[in-house]
Amino acid sequence: xxxxxxxxxxxxxxxxxxxxxxxxxxxxxxxxxxxxxxxxxxxxxxxxxxxxxxxxxxxxxxxxxxxxxxxxxxxxxxxxxxxxxxxxx
Numbered sequence: 001x002x003x004x005x006x007x008x009x010x011x012x013x014x015x016x017x018x019x020x021x022x023x024x025x026x027x028x029x030x031x032x033x034x035x036x037x038x039x040x041x042x043x044x045x046x047x048x049x050x051x052x053x054x055x056x057x058x059x060x061x062x063x064x065x066x067x068x069x070x071x072x073x074x075x076x077x078x079x080x081x082x083x084x085x086x087x088x089x
Contacts, residue, residue, distance in 0.1 A: 010060075011061075014053075018050070021049050025049075029042050029043070039087050040088075043083045044080060047079050050072070050075075054068070054071075055072065
């Protein structure tokens with residue numbers, strides 16, 4: 001019972017960290033409105049942190065596989081490509 005509770009808290013902490021990373025990225029993206037190069041740098045940084053967070057999370061959970069790495073990489077790259085189009089339209 002206690003071990004399961006600790007696992008739940010650790011899992012919750014991982015997702016809170018992700019929310020903080022994405023929240024900071026959103027704030028910085030908004031803060032740099034009108035500065036496309038800085039916005040793009042924020043997108044690259046947040047996408048990289050998202051990718052690293054996903055790898056770390058699944059490594060700790062014990063279910064890290066190549067498919068998961070590829071999935072996080074593709075989602076991060078898709079975000080970069082889509083937001084680059086929005087920034088430099």
